[in-house]
Amino acid sequence: MSHVIVIGAGQAGASCVAKLRNGGFEGAITLIGAEPALPYQRPPLSKAYLLGDMPLERMFLRPDSFYADNNITVRMGDAVTAIDTSAQTVTVGSDTLDYTDLVLTTGSSPRRLPASIGGDLDGVFTVRDLADVDKMAPWCQSGKTALIVGGGYIGLEAAAVCCKLGLTVVLVEMADRILQRVAAPETSDYFRTLHAGHGVDLREGVGLTRLTGDGTVSGAELTDGTALDVDLVIVGVGISPETGLAEAAGIALDNGIATDAQGRTSAPHVWAAGDCASFPYKGDRIRLESVPNAIDQAECVAENIMGAAKDYVARPWFWSDQFDVKLQIAGLNTGYDRVVTRDGGTAKSFWYYAGDTLLAVDAANDPRAYMIGKRLIEAGKSADPSVVADPAGDLKALLK
Incomplete structure (x- = not known):
């Protein structure tokens, strides 16, 4: 059988x-x-x-x-x-x-910090499976200080949750800006403002030199010479x-x-x-x-x-929840040369183009822009940048 x-x-x-x-x-x-x-x-x-x-x-x-x-x-x-x-x-x-x-x-x-810089100290966590989070939960107490290493989506989501739990949060990102590997500067700017507004101490262009502590993490030394007292560290540097x-x-x-x-x-x-x-x-x-x-x-x-002989056709889409913002991403932005911003106030979206070709959309609290952008990308259609940039422009008309 x-x-x-x-x-x-x-x-x-x-x-x-x-x-x-x-x-x-x-x-x-x-x-x-x-x-x-x-x-x-x-x-x-x-x-x-x-x-x-x-x-x-x-x-x-x-x-x-x-x-x-x-x-x-x-x-x-x-x-x-x-x-x-x-x-x-x-x-x-x-x-x-x-x-x-x-x-x-x-x-x-998840990629982990080397033991040589304190990655094996108690109180240093990655977030990937149930055991990780069950182990981390008792450490996430109001009034404690959490250091988040990495300013990608994993790190930003961890920062948002720690803030909600009442922790003081410091986030360090070694690159020049958060989300540098995966998003345009416009999206980075949006989330930088969001996190700063909720009290996250966000430090870009700053890496981690080492963690300190006697068996349990108690401090961090950063590449700019800063020393921090910390109660736990969450590592979000990719998988x-x-x-x-x-x-x-x-x-x-x-x-x-x-x-x-x-x-x-x-x-x-x-x-x-x-x-x-x-x-x-x-x-x-x-x-x-x-x-x-x-x-x-x-x-x-x-x-x-079962014998279908069917090619897999990927339709990339992703999401991230941070504070009261739901980010929805359609497409892959690899190779973009410009970004068009649609600013609807609480709803904002960033549209990635390579020449006249629409590649991807980052939609923050803007499910309409996300759905229309996703349908356009999957159909191989583009979107008139002037319509996209005008908050009063009819996005639905782009589908016709």
Whole structure:
């Protein structure tokens, strides 16, 4: 009998097994995850869950009964230690499991500070999984001082939550501006103003030299010579794809586990999807770190295992919640040469162009601009910059 094994029980893994069974796959399905909890939503971890607004039960992607009712074997708290692509087996603990198809949805892991600069002190955290946030929560007490290292979206979201919990927050970003790698100066300016208005001490062009403390972090020395007293540190300096299993099995890597347009890796009957996978996109190869991509790519792989022979067509979109602002991003801004700002007061959006071609939209509390921009980008259409720049301009007319 056919047997699909999925390694990695995050959003991609859970989406893949559900699509297989809902799509009529009748063989055996096994989902293996290193964490003890059932597959859950990760975005609320550092926001609603840490704030106490969302219990763990509400974060599960599907109840335990879903897997039992659909005859999906779930092995949580089990780590796969080896893959043999020739024998088509995986090793889990003392067990060797045979597969007819294997899907790698191993996700990504946060980059950590080196131990040589204090990265292994107690009170230094990354935000990636349930264990991270459960460990960090008791430290996030009102009146304490949190140092956030990194001014990307992860760091900014952590800063916003710490502020809401009543902590004093200092954020350092080594680059010249926050969000420098992922957004235009206009978007950086917007979020700098937002955070400053909520009391975040935001320092750009300033890095971390080292953390200090006797076993537990108590201070930080910055590259500008400043010394800070801190009670905890949250590190948000990016993530790396989890490729160790694939590399050890001899599967080709290229900024992640390299796949073809349909999700196949270099090994027969082995597929990959989600944060760990890189794939062809508009003549290039990219890796997308987002929930929508994890779902869509994993479902496409499931369909292809069932014989669909379907190329994955990425439709990039992302979001970030900070204070009372919901940022929605459509498209990829790589290669932009100008940005057009639409200022509707509380609603503001930034439209990225390469020449006359619309590439992406950053929409802050502006769901209308986001939806219209997303539809235009996916349809390969552009948008008249003069209409975009005029707050009274009819965006909907751009769709006609």
